[in-house]
Amino acid sequence: MGAAATELRGELRGLVARHIPPDYLGAFTDDPADLETAQGFCRILAERGLLCLAWPEEYGGRGASVWEQTAVREEMWAAHEPRGAQYMGVNWVGPTIMRHGTGEQRRRHLPPIARGEVIWCQGFSEPDAGSDLASLRTAARRDGDGWLVSGQKVWTSYATMAQWCFLLARTSRGERRQQGLTIFLVPMGDPAIEVRPIRCLMGPHHLNEVFFNDLRVTEADVLGTVDEGWKVVQEVLAFERVGIARYARCEQLLQAAPEVLGGAWDDLPAELRVRWARMLVHSRRARLLAYRVVALQNEGRVTPGDAAAYRIAVTRLDQESAEVLMDIAAFAAREGERARRFRAEVADHWRYSHASTVASGSIDVQRILLARALLGAK
Known part of the structure; x- marks a missing residue:
């Protein structure tokens, strides 16, 4: 990546060391202080122009390279993502608004994202439309000069804390299910929106049901063109799937294992050390696939198959490395602060890994997308 990226990594690691507690495992725990830590850290990054580094300066960035x-x-994912939910606004909500939003939408939404002041959630999945997103039923029916939106979303991360929702709804029926879908940018504080948290293994705040009860939206809330939201969604999913660098967390934990175990490392079963080495190779494979997609996105040439190949590699890595790390952690010393933190980090990684092959499109759907790309099918 070059000298600039190396210097940047040093700056980021210094900021994490100064502002993030050693026991921090993410923003979305039972302790509200963890979310405040993340929000405060985002403001620190924003003040230094690091939160939206690659955004144009006119939108609050520094015009840096995608690399x-x-x-x-x-660096953020290796440190348990101290930006919290901000990665969503930074990685794809903001860039999508830049490309498809009106001047007013850019002025309204981009500065708060660049300052780390706003959290977004994604209103895509539904009870009967998860991996098959185009079959969604949430509908926006015409009402005067706007629409009334009714329906249900599910598995909506951060809905309890988000101020805005990137909402996909059906506005008409076409020959194909992908036709007639429209994206709306809607405030989560509207009384026509009801959020019901779903308790799960990953803890609070992550998964929610969201109900829209005749939510009024107008032309000013439409992102892009009415009935042509599917084109934007395809672009969004590619950016979302690559934007989560969980391979960096996997590699950080794998690299930490020998140091944490110390002399006990040599006592590990040979088969377990082989599995550990294999996971290091797989983490670097996922990193290289991510770099390939980043390069293609930068050139405007990325396809669903490219993103799917990366997504398959990184989600498999997530789960397989978690199993290896749990086995290794069992050999860590029972005493000592570093060993305790390592076990906590590994347990956290293991919990999250269970959802990795389902979140952002199931691995089965990713395999279908990749197969279609390889076979030239539509």
Whole structure:
């Protein structure tokens, strides 16, 4: 990535060391202080122009390269993502508004994202439309000069804390299910929106049901063109799937294992050390696939198959490395602060890994997308 990225990594690691507690495992725990830590850290990054580093200066960035932004992404995920939910606004909500939003939408939404002041959630999945997103039923029906939106979303991360929702709804029926879908940018504080948290293994705040009860939206809330939202969604999903650099966390934990175990490392079963080495190779494979997609996105040539190949590699890595790390952690000393933190980090990684092959499109759908790309099918 070059000298600029190396210097940037050093700056980011210094900021994490100064502002993030050693026991921090992410923003979305039972302790509200963890979310405040993340929000405060985002403001620190924003003040230094590091939160939206690759954004144009006119929108609050520094006009840096996509590779410098990739370095930020990797350093954040290696440190348990101290930006909290901001990665969503930074990685794809903001860039999508830049490309498809009106001047007023850019002025309204981009500065708060660049300052780290606003959290977004994504209103895509529904009870009967998860991996098959185009079959969604949430509908926006015409009402005067706007629409009334009714329906249900599910598995909506951060909905309890988000101020805005990137909402996909059906506005008409076409020959194909992908036709007639429209994206709306809607405030989560509207009384026509009801959020019901779903308790799960990953803890609070992550998963929610969201109900829209005749939510009024207008032309000013439409992102892009009415009935042509599917084109934007395809672009969004590619950016979302690559924007989460969980391979960096996997590699950080794998690299930490020998140091944490110390002399006990040599006592590990040979088969377990082989599995550990294999996971290091797989983490670097996922990193290289991510770099390939970043390069293609930068050139405007990325396809669903490219993103799917990366997504398959990184989600498999997530789960397989978690199993290896749990086995290794069992050999760590029972005493000592570093060993305790390592076990906590590994347990956290293991919990999250269970959802990795389902979140942002199931691995089965990713395999279908990749197969279609390889076979030239539509």
